[in-house]
Amino acid sequence: MRIDKPAQLTKLRKELVAVEKKHTKKIMICCGPGCLANGAAKIVEEFRKVLKKKHIRGFKIEALKETGCHGFCERGPLVIIEPRGTFYTKVKPKDVEEIINESIRKDETVERLLYDDPSNGHKIERYNDIPFYSHQQRIALRNLGHIDQYKIEDYIVADGYNALVKALTKMKPDEIIAEVTTSGLRGRGGAGFSTGRKWATCAKAEDTPHYVICNGDEGDPGAFMDRSIMEGDPHSVLEGMIIAAYAVGAHEGYIYVREEYPLAIENLKLAIHQATEYGFLGENILGSGFSLTLNVSRGGGAFVCGESSALMKSVAGEVGEPRAKYVRSVLKGFHDKPTVLNNVETYANIPVIIDKGGEWFAGIGTPGSSGTKAFSLVGKVRNTGLIEVPMGTKLREIIYDIGGGILDNRPFKAVQTGGPSGGCLPEEKLDLPVDFDTLTEAYSMMGSGGMIVMDDHTCVVDLAKYFLAFLVEESCGKCVPCREGLFQLHAMVKKISEGQGIEEDIEKMEKLSDVIIKSSLCGLGKSGPNPFLSTVRYFRDEYLAHIRDKKCPAKVCRELIRFDIIADKCDGCTACLSACAFDAITGKKNEVHVIDQDKCTKCGACEAVCTRNAIEVS
Amino acid sequence: MNHDIGKLPEILERYPQEPQSLIAVLQDIQKEYNFLPCDALKHTADYLDVPLSKVFSVSTFYNAFSLNPKGDRVIRVCMGTTCHIRGAAQILEQLEKKLNIRAGETTPDLKYTLEVVNCVGACAMAPVVIVNDKYYGSVKVSGTKKLLKGG
Numbered sequence: 023m024r025i026d027k028p029a030q031l032t033k034l035r036k037e038l039v040a041v042e043k044k045h046t047k048k049i050m051i052c053c054g055p056g057c058l059a060n061g062a063a064k065i066v067e068e069f070r071k072v073l074k075k076k077h078i079r080g081f082k083i084e085a086l087k088e089t090g091c092h093g094f095c096e097r098g099p100l101v102i103i104e105p106r107g108t109f110y111t112k113v114k115p116k117d118v119e120e121i122i123n124e125s126i127r128k129d130e131t132v133e134r135l136l137y138d139d140p141s142n143g144h145k146i147e148r149y150n151d152i153p154f155y156s157h158q159q160r161i162a163l164r165n166l167g168h169i170d171q172y173k174i175e176d177y178i179v180a181d182g183y184n185a186l187v188k189a190l191t192k193m194k195p196d197e198i199i200a201e202v203t204t205s206g207l208r209g210r211g212g213a214g215f216s217t218g219r220k221w222a223t224c225a226k227a228e229d230t231p232h233y234v235i236c237n238g239d240e241g242d243p244g245a246f247m248d249r250s251i252m253e254g255d256p257h258s259v260l261e262g263m264i265i266a267a268y269a270v271g272a273h274e275g276y277i278y279v280r281e282e283y284p285l286a287i288e289n290l291k292l293a294i295h296q297a298t299e300y301g302f303l304g305e306n307i308l309g310s311g312f313s314l315t316l317n318v319s320r321g322g323g324a325f326v327c328g329e330s331s332a333l334m335k336s337v338a339g340e341v342g343e344p345r346a347k348y349v350r351s352v353l354k355g356f357h358d359k360p361t362v363l364n365n366v367e368t369y370a371n372i373p374v375i376i377d378k379g380g381e382w383f384a385g386i387g388t389p390g391s392s393g394t395k396a397f398s399l400v401g402k403v404r405n406t407g408l409i410e411v412p413m414g415t416k417l418r419e420i421i422y423d424i425g426g427g428i429l430d431n432r433p434f435k436a437v438q439t440g441g442p443s444g445g446c447l448p449e450e451k452l453d454l455p456v457d458f459d460t461l462t463e464a465y466s467m468m469g470s471g472g473m474i475v476m477d478d479h480t481c482v483v484d485l486a487k488y489f490l491a492f493l494v495e496e497s498c499g500k501c502v503p504c505r506e507g508l509f510q511l512h513a514m515v516k517k518i519s520e521g522q523g524i525e526e527d528i529e530k531m532e533k534l535s536d537v538i539i540k541s542s543l544c545g546l547g548k549s550g551p552n553p554f555l556s557t558v559r560y561f562r563d564e565y566l567a568h569i570r571d572k573k574c575p576a577k578v579c580r581e582l583i584r585f586d587i588i589a590d591k592c593d594g595c596t597a598c599l600s601a602c603a604f605d606a607i608t609g610k611k612n613e614v615h616v617i618d619q620d621k622c623t624k625c626g627a628c629e630a631v632c633t634r635n636a637i638e639v640s
Numbered sequence: 641m642n643h644d645i646g647k648l649p650e651i652l653e654r655y656p657q658e659p660q661s662l663i664a665v666l667q668d669i670q671k672e673y674n675f676l677p678c679d680a681l682k683h684t685a686d687y688l689d690v691p692l693s694k695v696f697s698v699s700t701f702y703n704a705f706s707l708n709p710k711g712d713r714v715i716r717v718c719m720g721t722t723c724h725i726r727g728a729a730q731i732l733e734q735l736e737k738k739l740n741i742r743a744g745e746t747t748p749d750l751k752y753t754l755e756v757v758n759c760v761g762a763c764a765m766a767p768v769v770i771v772n773d774k775y776y777g778s779v780k781v782s783g784t785k786k787l788l789k790g791g
Binding site for chain 2: 055056058059060095096098240241242243244245246249250281282283284319320321322323324325336337338339340341342398400401402406407438441472474476480485488489492496498601603604623625626627630631
């Protein structure tokens with residue numbers, strides 16, 4: 023059905039809402055990245071099978087929804103029964119029949135699958151009452167977990183494409199840009215540039231045609247916000263892009279998605295197809311005379327393609343090498359034409375801003391950073407998952423109130439924000455409000471929203487080495503400071519991690535970092551030394567321990583540690599012997615085992631399997 | 641070595657005959673054959689009117705492409721930050737030892753290819769290993785045997 027007039031959409035929405043209301047109960051199965059990795063597909067299959075077998079009066083199969091990421095990945099696979107909001111965790115196929123019997127046939131709950139609060143052991147039935155959810159405010163992630171990710175109709179029921187109607191029929195392009203400017207929205211991809219200003223520059227550019235591009239190349243390791251939005255609520259991205267295209271006068275657009283996200287590519291393509299059928303994309307959208315085609319462009323697995331000028335090269339089918347930015351891509355971008363490039367989360371915010379107004383959005387968050395921000399909260403934190411909080415929320419609230427504190431009650435050591443280009447913040451920075459400017463002032467950055475929590479078992483030298491190795495591998499090689507400078511920086515960190523460093527090295531590395539930052543061509547190089555600089559700033563002692571004492575305090579750097587079996591604790595169970603892939607452990611059953619230091623690679627496999635804590639790392 | 645590239649015309653027809661289609665075409669060839677056969681690259685260059693040198697440079701720039709055949713089972717160890725701090729390096733080491741190849745290599749019998757990937761966005765389940773397209777979450781150093789056998 024094609025919609026040519028706004029009134030038709032209103033009528034359609036009424037009909038769809040009426041259908042939805044008939045479902046007295048709905049089963050929402052989370053099919054986000056975490057739950058899928060944990061077997062959600064099998065849960066969906068089992069629900070379909072059991073529901074088909076047992077005909078339940080009043081329950082239609084349409085009330086079974088495969089949703090995007092609900093957020094609480096740690097407890098997945100998740101099944102939620104609406105409208106009560108009953109929250110079932112770690113569901114297995116064998117639990118499905120019981121859930122149907124108790125929650126769908128009757129109004130009971132399956133107690134053992136409910137969330138249990140680790141602080142007091144109490145069961146909590148509804149997700150809204152769980153601290154992980156109650157401290158959040160969701161705008162960009164508004165529909166995730168609440169609508170079926172494959173159905174445009176569900177998006178329409180959730181007021182989807184309302185903002186598009188308003189924009190196309192009641193607003194002029196410059197009014198839209200003014201609204202976005204008023205909202206204070208800053209780019210969610212990392213740099214935090216004003217979205218309204220970017221759009222205004224593009225709209226005014228005389229050269230034609232204009233393009234809109236969505237950056238879905240979420241390359242920062244440890245970040246999956248954009249993946250979750252593209253998979254779970256693709257229409258929110260499309261709606262934001264269509265509004266942007268109308269505002270800046272573009273008729274062609276691309277969504278660039280990294281190839282590691284096959285489901286995001288599939289769901290976006292499906293969403294484009296659906297939106298075209300309804301007339302939200304294509305010729306003469308909603309009878310307004312405005313036309314737009316959108317295409318999905320798959321990336322090729324290169325981190326540097328998250329950089330705007332490299333990304334545009336890649337969309338054009340070329341090698342993704344960045345260029346110098348004295349001419350901005352908003353004026354000379356894709357095919358050297360004016361181009362608006364925004365990130366997935368930025369676009370997902372647009373429909374809400376148009377719907378509720380820029381003033382409303384500007385009222386959330388801090389004066390310099392309005393609205394909310396989605397984060398993937400991961401690492402050594404108890405509640406890993408996808409979250410969204412108002413800008414200005416303190417790191418401590420995120421890690422302790424939402425995240426539930428550190429895994430196994432270990433001490434907090436640092437939180438890494440901003441991906442490889444960001445930095446590590448230590449405990450004394452935990453009361454910092456999270457927004458673009460405070461994070462930058464603390465020598466880290468917002469980045470796209472990966473937040474990786476670390477405990478005392480993480481070595482910052484090892485971490486800096488890891489990020490630098492990543493950047494050396496991903497540097498495109500075009501400019502010398504990045505290609506050679508990062509290579510040297512990595513070599514020196516590696517030397518320190520092996521206990522071969524000298525104190526002057528740190529000074530040399532700081533100088534080298536300065537050169538790389540000042541002279542690299544693009545953001546990858548300019549921020550490349552950050553993993554080293556931020557760790558050495560806050561954890562200089564740990565670097566010195568590696569250099570002076572030849573010790574790794576976190577017991578991670580292999581050249582500086584050794585594994586031994588404590589004879590008093592070993593009961594000769596042979597578990598470590600079988601786990602060792604390098605034949606470094608010897609010993610008979612029921613007798614004390616011994617590690618051959620010459621063969622030991624310090625991989626830690628023995629420590630992981632020992633149930634008696636008999637492996638000592640020193 | 642010559643490879644049967646019979647499906648190539650069909651792949652080429654999926655996209656507009658213009659240089660911009662290059663990456664998409666190469667991705668489909670990679671998917672079909674598990675690598676980029678030399679003959680297929682030559683045909684693609686002619687068809688899209690792109691110099692062969694440029695096709696080669698794109699083929700070697702992006703991690704998604706491989707100029708050598710891959711094994712039946714492609715094992716990808718996620719090396720994202722979260723996986724790293726939760727022990728991905730040890731898992732990779734075990735797999736390298738068991739398969740007797742390094743990351744990026746294929747066993748001589750073409751059964752296994754071992755690769756590393758920079759984060760697949762399933763960080764909550766870290767460490768993650770992907771075998772062909774199947775995800776394995778919270779992988780333990782002691783559980784690598786299972787990954788090789790499948791199931």
